[in-house]
Amino acid sequence: MAETKKTKAIIIFSALILFVIPELFGQDTLICPTIYPEGVFVEYGLGSYSVKDEYISKEKYSGNLPYYSFGWARKHNRYVYRLEMAYRNSDAIRNFNVSSGLTQFSLNQGFLYPLKKKSLFKKDLLIWLGPSTDLFFYYSKPNIGSSGINISQSVASLFSLGFNTDIIYPLSNKAHLESSVRLTVLTLGIRLTDIQDDDQSFIEPLTLFSGLNSSFNLGARYFIFNQLSVKLAYKFELLHINAWNPLLSASDNLVIGLTYKF
Numbered sequence: 536m537a538e539t540k541k542t543k544a545i546i547i548f549s550a551l552i553l554f555v556i557p558e559l560f561g562q563d564t565l566i567c568p569t570i571y572p573e574g575v576f577v578e579y580g581l582g583s584y585s586v587k588d589e590y591i592s593k594e595k596y597s598g599n600l601p602y603y604s605f606g607w608a609r610k611h612n613r614y615v616y617r618l619e620m621a622y623r624n625s626d627a628i629r630n631f632n633v634s635s636g637l638t639q640f641s642l643n644q645g646f647l648y649p650l651k652k653k654s655l656f657k658k659d660l661l662i663w664l665g666p667s668t669d670l671f672f673y674y675s676k677p678n679i680g681s682s683g684i685n686i687s688q689s690v691a692s693l694f695s696l697g698f699n700t701d702i703i704y705p706l707s708n709k710a711h712l713e714s715s716v717r718l719t720v721l722t723l724g725i726r727l728t729d730i731q732d733d734d735q736s737f738i739e740p741l742t743l744f745s746g747l748n749s750s751f752n753l754g755a756r757y758f759i760f761n762q763l764s765v766k767l768a769y770k771f772e773l774l775h776i777n778a779w780n781p782l783l784s785a786s787d788n789l790v791i792g793l794t795y796k797f
Contacts, residue, residue: 570661570703570711571608571615571647572756572764574796578604580770582788584628586637588675590689590727590780596635596677598628602770602788615647615663617699628675635677641748642670643717645699661703669695669719671748673774673782690727691776693741693748695719708758713768715752722746726779739778747775754790766792 580602587595606619623639645667653660676688697719704712722741739745754768770788775781 570705571610571663571701572711572766572794572796573608573610573615574762574794575607576605576792576794578602578766578790578792580604580788580790582770582786584623584625584637584784584786586628586675586782586784588689588780588782588784590782591675591677591687592630594630596628596630596633596637596675598625600625600628600637600639600786602786602790604790604792608794613648614665615701616644617647618642618644630677633677635675637676638672638674640672643699644668647699647701655704659705661705663699663701665699667697667699667717669693669697669717669748671695671774673784688727689782690725691782692725693719693722693746693776694724695722695746695748697721697748710758711756713752713754713756713766715750717750719743719746719748722748724776724778726776741776741778745776745778747773749773752790756794762796764794766790766794768792 581599582602583597584600585595585597587593600623602621602623604619604621606617608615608617619642621639621641621643624637626634626636628635628637646665647663648665650662650664653662671693673691674689697717700716702714706712720743723738724741724746725738727737750770750772752768752770754766756764756766758764768790770786770790772784772786772788774784
């Protein structure tokens with residue numbers, strides 16, 4: 536009974552976030568600044584990645600996991616709509632002599648509303664904040680043998696509600712410093728579980744503390760001309776799921792991107 540009430544409360548709260556918060560942000564909000572880099576963008580990144588997936592092993596696997604991203608941002612009068620897809624894949628994630636094939640996919644979309652303009656070192660500091668929805672998929676298959684009903688692969692999927700924050704600090708008409716944070720708050724999680732454990736459900740409602748998927752970016756953007764800009768940034772990603780066998784992954788990436796406004 537307690538679990539049923541908890542699940543209903545999470546569903547109701549999720550619906551409030553999805554439908555009510557955008558309306559609250561839309562009331563008496565500021566006119567969206569024109570400085571936001573809208574248009575179609577592509578990004579590529581490379582860096583270190585490590586994961587400890589206790590469904591497979593308590594040992595840490597690490598290596599290089601390339602990052603590919605494609606998206607679109609569109610400014611409206613009082614908000615920015617942003618859509619981004621990211622894909623990561625590698626067969627070179629290793630633990631000593633054991634390698635693993637790993638795939639990650641995410642789809643994030645949200646609305647960013649401008650907050651009141653701030654000032655830093657006599658220059659404008661522009662901040663956008665808004666709700667988001669996020670779909671995330673994780674698949675790992677170590678190159679080890681399996682026997683009987685033991686499964687040497689791990690699958691997880693997250694359907695999340697959260698928040699996006701973007702910050703821009705203009706250095707000049709052509710150069711900006713940029714930062715962003717993506718954070719999930721409420722999640723419906725799906726996990727490949729031990730088929731010998733009849734008491735363990737493969738689907739669970741998760742919170743910020745039991746199913747966190749987040750990222751942080753810090754970098755610089757240079758406008759080659761008004762419609763085309765290039766970005767160089769540091770990107771950190773963190774995934775933590777502990778409702779089942781714990782899954783923890785983190786990555787550091789150097790990312791380069793191009794944005795073109797049609």
